[in-house]
Amino acid sequence: MSKVIKEEKIIKEFNTVGKNVEKYDGLPLVTGQPLFTDDIFLPNMLYAKIMTSPYPHAEIVEIDESEALKIPGVRIVLSYKNTPRIAHTTAGQGYPEPSPYDHFMFDKKVRFIGDRVCAVGGDSIEIVEEAISKIKVTYKELPYVLDPEEAMKGEVIIHDEDDISGVYDKNRNIISHVEIPIGDVENELKESFYKIEEEIYFTQPVQHTPIETHISITYFDEYGNLIVRSSTQVPFHIRRILSKILEFPMKKIRVIKPRIGGGFGVKQELLIEDICSLMTIRTKRPVRMELTRKEEFISSRLRHPSKIWIRLGADRDGKLNAIDMRVLLNNGAYGTHGPTVLFNSGSKTLPLYNKVKAVRFIGDAVYTNLPVSGAFRGYGATNGYFALESAMDDLANLMGIDPIELRKINHISEGETSPIFEKLGEGKEGITQYIESSALSKCIEIGKKEIEWEKWRGKRVRNGNLVRGVGMAIMMQGSGIPLVDMAGARAKLNDDGTLHLFIGATDIGTGSDTILAQILSEEVGIPYEDIKVYSSDSDFTPFDTGAYASSTTYVTGGAVKKVGNEIKRKIISYASKLMNENPENLIIKERSVVNIITGEKISLREIGERSFYDFEQEQIEASASFISPKSPPPFAAHFVLIDLDLETGKIIPIKYVAVNDIGVIIHPNLAKGQAIGSIVQGLGFALTEELIYSKRGVMLNPSFLDYKLLTSVDIPEINVKFIETYDPTGPFGAKSVAEININGPAPAIRNAVLDAVGIKLNSLPMTPEKVFKAILNSGIKI
Amino acid sequence: MREFEYYKVKNLKEAINLSKKFGKNKRFLAGGTDLIVRLKDNLIKEENIIDIKNIEELKGIKEVEDEIHIGSLVTFSEIIESDILKKYSPLIVEASKKVGSPQIRNKGTIGGNICNASPAGDSIPPLFCEDAKFFLESTNGSRIVNIEDFFKGPGKTILKEDEILVKIILKKWKENEFGFFNKLGQRNALTIAIASSCIKIKKSDGKIEDIKISLGSVSPTVIRAKKVENILRGLKEYKKDEIIKICDEVKEEIDPITDVRGSREYRIEVSKYLVFEALNNLLNIRG
Numbered sequence A: 001m002s003k004v005i006k007e008e009k010i011i012k013e014f015n016t017v018g019k020n021v022e023k024y025d026g027l028p029l030v031t032g033q034p035l036f037t038d039d040i041f042l043p044n045m046l047y048a049k050i051m052t053s054p055y056p057h058a059e060i061v062e063i064d065e066s067e068a069l070k071i072p073g074v075r076i077v078l079s080y081k082n083t084p085r086i087a088h089t090t091a092g093q094g095y096p097e098p099s100p101y102d103h104f105m106f107d108k109k110v111r112f113i114g115d116r117v118c119a120v121g122g123d124s125i126e127i128v129e130e131a132i133s134k135i136k137v138t139y140k141e142l143p144y145v146l147d148p149e150e151a152m153k154g155e156v157i158i159h160d161e162d163d164i165s166g167v168y169d170k171n172r173n174i175i176s177h178v179e180i181p182i183g184d185v186e187n188e189l190k191e192s193f194y195k196i197e198e199e200i201y202f203t204q205p206v207q208h209t210p211i212e213t214h215i216s217i218t219y220f221d222e223y224g225n226l227i228v229r230s231s232t233q234v235p236f237h238i239r240r241i242l243s244k245i246l247e248f249p250m251k252k253i254r255v256i257k258p259r260i261g262g263g264f265g266v267k268q269e270l271l272i273e274d275i276c277s278l279m280t281i282r283t284k285r286p287v288r289m290e291l292t293r294k295e296e297f298i299s300s301r302l303r304h305p306s307k308i309w310i311r312l313g314a315d316r317d318g319k320l321n322a323i324d325m326r327v328l329l330n331n332g333a334y335g336t337h338g339p340t341v342l343f344n345s346g347s348k349t350l351p352l353y354n355k356v357k358a359v360r361f362i363g364d365a366v367y368t369n370l371p372v373s374g375a376f377r378g379y380g381a382t383n384g385y386f387a388l389e390s391a392m393d394d395l396a397n398l399m400g401i402d403p404i405e406l407r408k409i410n411h412i413s414e415g416e417t418s419p420i421f422e423k424l425g426e427g428k429e430g431i432t433q434y435i436e437s438s439a440l441s442k443c444i445e446i447g448k449k450e451i452e453w454e455k456w457r458g459k460r461v462r463n464g465n466l467v468r469g470v471g472m473a474i475m476m477q478g479s480g481i482p483l484v485d486m487a488g489a490r491a492k493l494n495d496d497g498t499l500h501l502f503i504g505a506t507d508i509g510t511g512s513d514t515i516l517a518q519i520l521s522e523e524v525g526i527p528y529e530d531i532k533v534y535s536s537d538s539d540f541t542p543f544d545t546g547a548y549a550s551s552t553t554y555v556t557g558g559a560v561k562k563v564g565n566e567i568k569r570k571i572i573s574y575a576s577k578l579m580n581e582n583p584e585n586l587i588i589k590e591r592s593v594v595n596i597i598t599g600e601k602i603s604l605r606e607i608g609e610r611s612f613y614d615f616e617q618e619q620i621e622a623s624a625s626f627i628s629p630k631s632p633p634p635f636a637a638h639f640v641l642i643d644l645d646l647e648t649g650k651i652i653p654i655k656y657v658a659v660n661d662i663g664v665i666i667h668p669n670l671a672k673g674q675a676i677g678s679i680v681q682g683l684g685f686a687l688t689e690e691l692i693y694s695k696r697g698v699m700l701n702p703s704f705l706d707y708k709l710l711t712s713v714d715i716p717e718i719n720v721k722f723i724e725t726y727d728p729t730g731p732f733g734a735k736s737v738a739e740i741n742i743n744g745p746a747p748a749i750r751n752a753v754l755d756a757v758g759i760k761l762n763s764l765p766m767t768p769e770k771v772f773k774a775i776l777n778s779g780i781k782i
Numbered sequence B: 001m002r003e004f005e006y007y008k009v010k011n012l013k014e015a016i017n018l019s020k021k022f023g024k025n026k027r028f029l030a031g032g033t034d035l036i037v038r039l040k041d042n043l044i045k046e047e048n049i050i051d052i053k054n055i056e057e058l059k060g061i062k063e064v065e066d067e068i069h070i071g072s073l074v075t076f077s078e079i080i081e082s083d084i085l086k087k088y089s090p091l092i093v094e095a096s097k098k099v100g101s102p103q104i105r106n107k108g109t110i111g112g113n114i115c116n117a118s119p120a121g122d123s124i125p126p127l128f129c130e131d132a133k134f135f136l137e138s139t140n141g142s143r144i145v146n147i148e149d150f151f152k153g154p155g156k157t158i159l160k161e162d163e164i165l166v167k168i169i170l171k172k173w174k175e176n177e178f179g180f181f182n183k184l185g186q187r188n189a190l191t192i193a194i195a196s197s198c199i200k201i202k203k204s205d206g207k208i209e210d211i212k213i214s215l216g217s218v219s220p221t222v223i224r225a226k227k228v229e230n231i232l233r234g235l236k237e238y239k240k241d242e243i244i245k246i247c248d249e250v251k252e253e254i255d256p257i258t259d260v261r262g263s264r265e266y267r268i269e270v271s272k273y274l275v276f277e278a279l280n281n282l283l284n285i286r287g
């Protein structure tokens, strides 16, 4: 029995929730069962590949595929010449999508090096590659622009098509613009005793690097249904977008998501399914496409590179008077996720300091002729926090106070709200929210102790070429998108007394199948082992928006809890007739319905069996949906101890402490895995990961040799701690854990360097070279 | 990947005869950790691949009087585990530990590292400090060349068309010899050096009797920093400021490029400190 304790009182006790039950797919995964998209082989399967643009911006004058079609085994070439032209967004978001409709399956124009030109399907990948080398494309090169500030001048127009929509200002390449003033920022700044005049922060393009790149296999079943087996986070959005852009009846499309080798946001996107599907429709053959690692880097999606300006004003005792934040996102050639990532860089960060008198958020998401940015764990908040939490340390530095104290004075607490919640939503206005659970203050205290803050802070302990520093950052995220994300769940009772759970939710390695079964088990009162989970099949499971926005535990969990309650009521109601007892006196316990007065019981097996075969026959089942007006934020405080090597500029993380309030924890090991995974990804973002472009926009390091992910020997001791709170709106008090922890490493390390040597590193990643240059410029004695 | 002919040979003679036959149009395959990557990227023009992995004459680490002979097929993992090398030539052991990952160290060979002739090859700086000699064999017989004469530029060596590297010859360390290898990468494993430095010192009565300094990734080939060596040779007093100043001279001896791993400027500046840090580990430097 696990317990949730608040102020020394036990507030909840659970049977399954809070236990490290065996991961639902753990055994088949570790024994190498054929669970993934690519683990099937279909006879007559075609292999597909996309031919991509060698120019950053060009018109396609002519595509001559005649030589390619002569090669034996080449079956189909798709291009703008023979595909429907229907504007859409590749973003897998709720409908209508906040992203602009600026993408076509194939277009007459290419907008970055790596953009789609045409696609070939053939009997083997070698044949297809040869075919691509034989396709002659004549381009008319156009001027291009890689820098978003240049792009906003409008000298080069990247999207001039008449048939696109949802773009804020095509003539200046602005996808989305926002300007939210709350109070009088200029005046508050003027009146402030302490001011951070203007600090500018830069974040770099990085990739999600899932172990499994994008892969889809499409085929027709015996009834002429198009089956799309795909590595996706959003099967229902894929079905909807496919039906629209292929002009193919939705009824005949079935999207199946098998096990997934990682997503992190890059699979919240329709990237290859359309091509495979259309090839299957045209050739009637199964079609397989898998991106190579290089294609995954260049032609899938990235985290938005950004430039962020921050101004802060505070009075003598550290109370914030003004936060002025301006964000410029480089969206690359298409606007997918542009408006929402832009809004989130403010909406997920600014409410953290809700006591401020005036806030302003100005933002632009801009087209350039670079590879495309999209959804990435953290979703704008990661960029925003690097800037905001760095600026907070700059302010504390200026005031000469402990940065922890500055945060304590200003951060949001339980029962409070922020005007930002209402002003900034998903590319539009948001929804007012009060914080119903927060242990942020406690997280800060515990982390401070764990990292030995007092021992290291400000001491600049030097050991030869190494100087030690300690830094921290605090953060929040959300749990789903309020009044947008909806999830359905269905459950049925079998004649052996077990339950089947059907959910549209998409387990992309997160463990959501496991924790959703735990929630059902807890609610109904049957063992976790008695639940079988079916998920992510657009024909057989109910709708779910998908795996993004830290939503599954909270939103789908909410639906599962409701369905559990409903089926429990139905089981008891059925049993009450069998037992001739008032349902109020019956509970489900030890695989039986038990009369709490007499102790009489009847097993779930008997109930299941009799409901099928002899007594008031019916299928006992239930379905439910969940949508919330809230998105309760999880909170975290991160601390890092580093050594800085003055002779090389190398930052060596020594110890990392992350203290989380994610509500009630459903599965401690899985939650910890999410936290550690986020931190490792965040450390790579902070220290080494960066995609580098030539002056023409050629990506120079699209490989694992030259794109530096951290390896196991680069990662410090990571200590994750949870302070449980109970959020009254979440299933059994749960909030979310998927994204929040990626926001901490960059500002915490940056602030540790500030502590160690007084240098402000405002541009990511903090590579040895950059740090070394800053050390030389600062005149510090090496 | 383009098509090629694959030959697996059983002995040295067969390898040399085949390579004579194909001339320029062939490549030897040892561990394949360089070659296969390049094959997959279509960077190899040669149409014949001669797999030398089964040639016994190229294997093993042997003590021969005051020398150690390392077969060209010896892998980094074998080097790291070799008691002979740990005892008599520890620098090459230290450098080998810094190569790639366990998988790369299990497959990658010292001969491949040398013949690939990258300025970033991690085994090469220590071999410069050891004044290594390379035993080569061709249809014209064998010859021994000094390491300093072997490399001609990135990817370029003096190896003739039908010539193969058989073994590397090192002198055993004496008692008063010490060394340090220092590799700077973007991360701690699976990383190609931004710059590296290697130092071997012979000390007597607290004095630097002899010193050899080599640097990787900062010139078209691995180089020796002989000017700095000359200034340091004979030194008895080790003051930090003075030593750093001497290390600064290394700038005159290197000629790095800018690439995705680091800029020329950074490589120039950081080389000085890599040399200093190596010295710092070997000498009792004060203040």
Ligand SMILES: Cc1cc2nc3c(=O)[nH]c(=O)nc-3n(C[C@H](O)[C@H](O)[C@H](O)COP(=O)(O)OP(=O)(O)OC[C@H]3O[C@@H](n4cnc5c(N)ncnc54)[C@H](O)[C@@H]3O)c2cc1C
Pocket: A705, B027, B028, B029, B030, B031, B032, B033, B034, B035, B036, B037, B072, B073, B098, B099, B100, B101, B104, B107, B108, B109, B110, B111, B112, B113, B114, B115, B116, B120, B121, B122, B123, B159, B163, B164, B165, B166, B190, B191, B192, B193
């Ligand atoms: C992921 C990865 C990480 C790496 N990390 C490092 C690193 O940290 N440090 C480092 O130095 N290197 C690194 N490398 C490069 C490579 O592993 C080494 O250079 C290795 O020593 C090559 O040896 P091999 O046996 O695999 O050579 P092969 O690939 O088999 O051959 C390399 C070249 O040498 C020639 N050749 C091989 N043996 C002979 C011979 N006996 N005579 C004549 N010619 C010969 C071949 O024809 C070929 O041109 C890395 C490579 C990869 C893929």
